[in-house]
Amino acid sequence: MSHHIVEVKDLHYTYPDGTAALGGVGFRITHGESVALIGANGAGKSTLLLHLNGCLIPEAGTVRMGDFPLTKKTLPHVRQTVGMVFQDPDDQLFMPTVYDDVAFGPLNLGLPPDEIEDRVMEALATVGAAHLRNRPPYRLSGGEKRAVAIASVLSMGPSILIMDEPSSNLDPKARRQLIHLLKSFEHTMIIATHDLDMVLDVCGRTMILKGGHIAADGPTEEILQNEPLLHACSLEKPLRLQGCPVCNPVRA
Amino acid sequence: MHMADALISPAVGGLMWAATAGLTVYSARKVKEELDDRKVPLMGVLGAFIFAAQMINFTIPATGSSGHLGGGMILAILLGPYAAFLTMASILTVQALFFADGGLLALGCNIFNLGFFPCFVAYPFIFRNIVGAGANARRILTGSMISAILALQMGALGVVLETFFSGISELPFSTFLLVMQPIHLAIGIVEGMATAAVVTFVWKARPEVMELAAAPEPLTRVSLKPVLVGLLAVAFITAGVLSWFASASPDGLEWSMARTSGKEELEAPEHGLHALLAAAQKATAFLPDYGFKEQEQDKVVPREPAAKVQEVESWPSVNGGTSVSGIVGAMLTLAMAGLIGFGLRRYQQRA
Amino acid sequence: MPKIESSFLDISRLDALASQRTLIHGLDPRAKIVTTLIFIFIVVSFPKHEVTALVPFTLYPVVLIALANLPPGYLFQKVLLAAPFAFFVGIFNPLLDSEVLIHLGPVGISGGWVSFASIMLRFGLTVGAALVLVATTGMNGIGAGLEKLGAPNSFAVQLTFLYRYLFVLTDEAARMVRARSLRSFGIKGTEVKVFGYMIGHLLLRTMDRAQRIHQAMLCRGFTGELRLPVPLKFSWRDMGFLAGWSSLFILMRLVNIPQWMGLLVTEVLG
Ligand SMILES: Nc1ncnc2c1ncn2[C@@H]1O[C@H](COP(=O)(O)OP(=O)(O)OP(=O)(O)O)[C@@H](O)[C@H]1O
Ligand SMILES: [Mg+2]
Numbered sequence: 112m113s114h115h116i117v118e119v120k121d122l123h124y125t126y127p128d129g130t131a132a133l134g135g136v137g138f139r140i141t142h143g144e145s146v147a148l149i150g151a152n153g154a155g156k157s158t159l160l161l162h163l164n165g166c167l168i169p170e171a172g173t174v175r176m177g178d179f180p181l182t183k184k185t186l187p188h189v190r191q192t193v194g195m196v197f198q199d200p201d202d203q204l205f206m207p208t209v210y211d212d213v214a215f216g217p218l219n220l221g222l223p224p225d226e227i228e229d230r231v232m233e234a235l236a237t238v239g240a241a242h243l244r245n246r247p248p249y250r251l252s253g254g255e256k257r258a259v260a261i262a263s264v265l266s267m268g269p270s271i272l273i274m275d276e277p278s279s280n281l282d283p284k285a286r287r288q289l290i291h292l293l294k295s296f297e298h299t300m301i302i303a304t305h306d307l308d309m310v311l312d313v314c315g316r317t318m319i320l321k322g323g324h325i326a327a328d329g330p331t332e333e334i335l336q337n338e339p340l341l342h343a344c345s346l347e348k349p350l351r352l353q354g355c356p357v358c359n360p361v362r363a
Numbered sequence: 364m365h366m367a368d369a370l371i372s373p374a375v376g377g378l379m380w381a382a383t384a385g386l387t388v389y390s391a392r393k394v395k396e397e398l399d400d401r402k403v404p405l406m407g408v409l410g411a412f413i414f415a416a417q418m419i420n421f422t423i424p425a426t427g428s429s430g431h432l433g434g435g436m437i438l439a440i441l442l443g444p445y446a447a448f449l450t451m452a453s454i455l456t457v458q459a460l461f462f463a464d465g466g467l468l469a470l471g472c473n474i475f476n477l478g479f480f481p482c483f484v485a486y487p488f489i490f491r492n493i494v495g496a497g498a499n500a501r502r503i504l505t506g507s508m509i510s511a512i513l514a515l516q517m518g519a520l521g522v523v524l525e526t527f528f529s530g531i532s533e534l535p536f537s538t539f540l541l542v543m544q545p546i547h548l549a550i551g552i553v554e555g556m557a558t559a560a561v562v563t564f565v566w567k568a569r570p571e572v573m574e575l576a577a578a579p580e581p582l583t584r585v586s587l588k589p590v591l592v593g594l595l596a597v598a599f600i601t602a603g604v605l606s607w608f609a610s611a612s613p614d615g616l617e618w619s620m621a622r623t624s625g626k627e628e629l630e631a632p633e634h635g636l637h638a639l640l641a642a643a644q645k646a647t648a649f650l651p652d653y654g655f656k657e658q659e660q661d662k663v664v665p666r667e668p669a670a671k672v673q674e675v676e677s678w679p680s681v682n683g684g685t686s687v688s689g690i691v692g693a694m695l696t697l698a699m700a701g702l703i704g705f706g707l708r709r710y711q712q713r714a
Numbered sequence: 715m716p717k718i719e720s721s722f723l724d725i726s727r728l729d730a731l732a733s734q735r736t737l738i739h740g741l742d743p744r745a746k747i748v749t750t751l752i753f754i755f756i757v758v759s760f761p762k763h764e765v766t767a768l769v770p771f772t773l774y775p776v777v778l779i780a781l782a783n784l785p786p787g788y789l790f791q792k793v794l795l796a797a798p799f800a801f802f803v804g805i806f807n808p809l810l811d812s813e814v815l816i817h818l819g820p821v822g823i824s825g826g827w828v829s830f831a832s833i834m835l836r837f838g839l840t841v842g843a844a845l846v847l848v849a850t851t852g853m854n855g856i857g858a859g860l861e862k863l864g865a866p867n868s869f870a871v872q873l874t875f876l877y878r879y880l881f882v883l884t885d886e887a888a889r890m891v892r893a894r895s896l897r898s899f900g901i902k903g904t905e906v907k908v909f910g911y912m913i914g915h916l917l918l919r920t921m922d923r924a925q926r927i928h929q930a931m932l933c934r935g936f937t938g939e940l941r942l943p944v945p946l947k948f949s950w951r952d953m954g955f956l957a958g959w960s961s962l963f964i965l966m967r968l969v970n971i972p973q974w975m976g977l978l979v980t981e982v983l984g
Contacts (some may be wrong), residue, residue: 206874368758370803394868463845
C-alpha cells in the first residue's frame with residue numbers, strides 16, 4: 112500500500128484576517144509511519160492538519176495523498192482515506208446519539224444498512240465504547256467523548272488518521288487508555304500535540320513546527336533529547352527524559 | 364410575550380398553525396435553494412446561542428430591572444430572513460416543550476408573532492433600509508432599535524388580536540391593547556439596545572460575518588412573497604375566525620357585526636357536526652352543570668358555542684342542585700383519576 | 715447566576731426522564747405527538763365557562779405520568795412556573811364578568827370566576843400534556859417524529875442541532891457569567907456595553923464552532939442533506955394508543971362525565 116504516503120510541498124496559508132499561519136511547510140510521510148507534530152501555541156499545527164483533508168485550500172504549494180494531488184475532484188476520495196479527529200470532540204459529535212454519530216460517515220458513503228451496522232459496532236468496539244451506543248453525546252465524560260470521536264472517524268475505514276491534541280483534557284487513566292489504543296493502530300498517523308510524553312510512547316518520528324515553518328524533523332528520541340532545539344521552539348524536554356530528581360539529586 | 368394554549372380557541376390556534384406551517388415549508392425550501400450547507404450547523408448552533416444568551420441579563424439604565432436579548436432580529440441579521448425564521452421556529456418549539464412557554468397549540472401563534480414579524484417585516488423593510496450597504500455604528504444602532512421596537516409592537520398586536528378572536532378572555536380589545544402595546548414598547552427599546560450592542564460588537568470585530576446573511580440576497584431582491592403569504596394567511600384567519608364567531612359566541616366582545624348577524628347565524632348550526640353534537644347531547648340527556656345568565660336570554664345570543672344552542676330554552680333558570688352535583692362529580696372524577704394514576708404507578712414499579 | 719444553571723438543569727432533568735425505558739417511552743413518537751395534539755385541541759374546544767367537563771381530561775396526563783414513571787411533583791412545579799401569562803390575562807375575567815352564574819346554596823359564583831377557573835384548568839391540562847410529551851419522548855424523538863409527520867427536513871435537522879448544542883452553549887454562557895461576576899466584586903448587574911461584549915464574544919465563538927462543526931461534517935462526507943437516522947416503526951401498539959385515547963377524548967368531549975356521576979351520587983344520597 113505504498114500509495115498511502117502523505118506529501119506536502121512548500122505549503123503557504125494566510126487567514127482571511129491577514130494572519131500568516133504557514134510559510135512554506137514541506138514533508139513526506141510514508142505508509143504506516145506515526146508522526147508527531149509539536150510546537151508552541153499558534154505555531155500552525157491545527158492549520159496544517161486542516162490542509163491535509165481539504166478543509167482549508169492551500170494558498171500556495173501542494174498536498175498529495177498517495178497518488179493524487181489534493182484537488183476539488185479528488186476531495187471526496189481523500190476525505191474517505193484521511194480520517195480527522197478534531198481538537199474539541201463537541202465539534203465532532205453533532206448527532207443525537209453515539210450510534211448515529213458513528214454512523215454519520217458510513218451513511219454519507221452510501222453503504223448498505225448491514226454494512227453500516229457492522230462498521231459502527233466494530234469502530235465502537237475498537238475504542239471500547241460499544242456500551243455507549245444509545246447515549247446522547249452531551250451526556251458523556253470527556254474521555255468517552257474522545258473515544259467516540261475517534262470511533263466516528265474509524266467507521267469510515269480511513270488509512271490515514273489525523274488527530275489534533277487527542278490527549279488534552281483527559282485524566283491519567285483515560286490518557287493511558289488512549290495511548291494503548293493509538294499504539295494498537297496500524298494506520299499512518301499524524302498527531303498534533305503538546306503531550307510530549309505521549310509522543311515518546313506513540314510516535315517514531317517528530318516534526319517541530321515554529322512560526323509556520325518546520326524547525327526540525329527526525330526520530331523522536333533524538334529530537335526530544337535536543338534541549339537547545341526544544342528551548343528555541345518554546346518547548347520542554349518531556350518529564351520522563353529529564354531524569355528523576357529523587358534518584359538523581361545531582362542533576363536536579 | 365408568549366401566547367398560551369389556555370387562552371386561544373381551536374379556530375385561532377389551528378389557523379395560526381396552518382399559517383406558520385406554510386411559512387416554515389416555504390422558508391425551508393428557500394434555505395435549500397440557497398445551497399449554502401454551512402448554514403446547516405450554523406442555524407442550529409445559533410439557535411442554541413440565542414437560548415444561552417437569553418439566560419444572561421443586563422441592567423436597564425436608570426431602572427434597576429433587567430433585560431435580555433430577543434432572538435428574531437439578531438438571527439435575521441446573521442442568517443437572513445428564511446434561515447432565521449426556521450431557527451426562531453425551532454427555538455420556540457423547544458421553549459414550548461421544555462419551559463412550557465405558551466403551549467403546543469399556541470405555538471403557531473407564537474412562531475408567527477415572534478418569528479414572522481422580525482424576519483419578514485422588520486428585517487427586510489426596516490433594518491436593511493436603514494443600515495443598507497454602508498454600515499456604520501450609528502446606523503446599526505438606529506436600525507436595530509427601530510426594527511426591534513416595531514417587530515415587538517407587531518408581535519404584541521398579534522397577541523392581542525389572537526386573544527380577542529379566541530374570546531376566552533373577557534378583556535375588552537381596547538383595554539388589552541392599551542396594556543400590551545406600551546409594555547412592549549418598553550421591552551422593544553430594551554431589546555433594541557441589546558441587539559444593537561451585540562450587532563455593533565460583531566460588526567466591529569468581524570464585519571465579514573454580517574455579510575454571510577447579506578450575500579445570497581442583495582438589497583434589491585428582498586422578496587415580498589413571504590410577507591404576502593403571511594398577510595394572506597392572517598386575512599384568511601381573520602375571515603375564518605369572524606365566521607366562527609358569528610356562528611358561535613359573539614357575546615363578551617363588543618362586536619356589533621356579530622350582533623347584527625346573530626339571528627341568522629343561530630340557525631346555521633342545525634346541521635353538520637354541531638347538529639350532531641347537539642343531538643348527541645340531547646339523546647344522552649345530561650344536563651349541563653350551569654345555566655345561563657338571565658340577561659343572556661333577551662340578547663338572544665347565547666354565551667355557549669353552537670353545540671349547546673338547542674338547550675337554551677330547556678334550562679332557563681339556574682338550578683342550585685345541578686351546580687352542586689357538577690362539583691361533586693368533578694371531585695369524584697379527580698379522585699378517580701388520581702386513584703387510577705396511583706394504581707398504575709404501583710403496578711409500573713412492580714413490573 | 716442561579717437562573718442560567720437552573721434552566722440548564724431543567725433541560726437535563728427532562729432529558730434524563732426521557733431516556734427511561736417504559737411502555738410509554740417505547741411508543742412511536744408520532745403516536746404520542748398526534749395524541750397530545752388531539753388532546754390539546756379538544757381541551758381548548760370547550761366553551762369558556764366549562765369547568766367540570768374538563769376534569770376527566772386529567773386522566774391522560776395522570777395515567778402517562780404513572781406509567782412512564784415521571785415525578786408528578788416536579789412536573790406540577792414546572793406547570794406553575796409557566797402560569798403567569800395565562801393567570802394575568804385570565805384574572806381579568808372575574809373583574810369584568812361579575813354576573814352570577816352558579817348558585818351553591820346561598821353562595822353565588824360569577825361567570826368571571828367560572829371562566830377563570832376554566833382558563834387555569836385548560837392551562838394546566840395543555841401545559842401538562844406538552845411536558846409529559848417531552849418527558850416521555852425526548853427532543854430527538856420529537857424531531858424525528860415531526861419529520862416523519864411531514865415537517866421539512868431542514869426544520870427537523872435544525873431542531874436536533876439546536877438541542878445538541880444547547881448543552882454546550884449554556885455551559886459556555888454559565889462559565890462566562892461566573893467569570894464576570896468573580897471579577898465584578900459584588901457589583902450587581904451588567905451594563906449594556908459589557909453585555910454587548912459578553913454576548914458578542916459568545917456569538918463569535920459560536921460562529922467559529924459552527925464552522926468547525928461544518929468542517930467535521932465535510933470530513934465525514936457531508937454533502938448538504940442530513941438524514942436523521944432514528945428508525946421509527948408504527949406498530950399496532952402505537953395505533954392502539956392513538957385510537958384508544960382519541961376516542962376517549964371524543965367521548966369525554968361529548969359526555970359530561972362528572973355531571974352524570976354527580977347526579978347519580980346526589981340522587982342516591984338525597
Ligand atoms: N480562524 C482563524 N482566523 C484567523 N487567524 C487564525 C485562525 N485560526 C488560527 N489563526 C492563527 O493562525 C496561527 C496558527 O494557528 P493554529 O491554530 O494553527 O495554531 P496551533 O499550532 O494549532 O496552536 P495550539 O497549540 O494553540 O492549538 C495563529 O497565529 C492563530 O492566531
Ligand atoms: Mg491547535
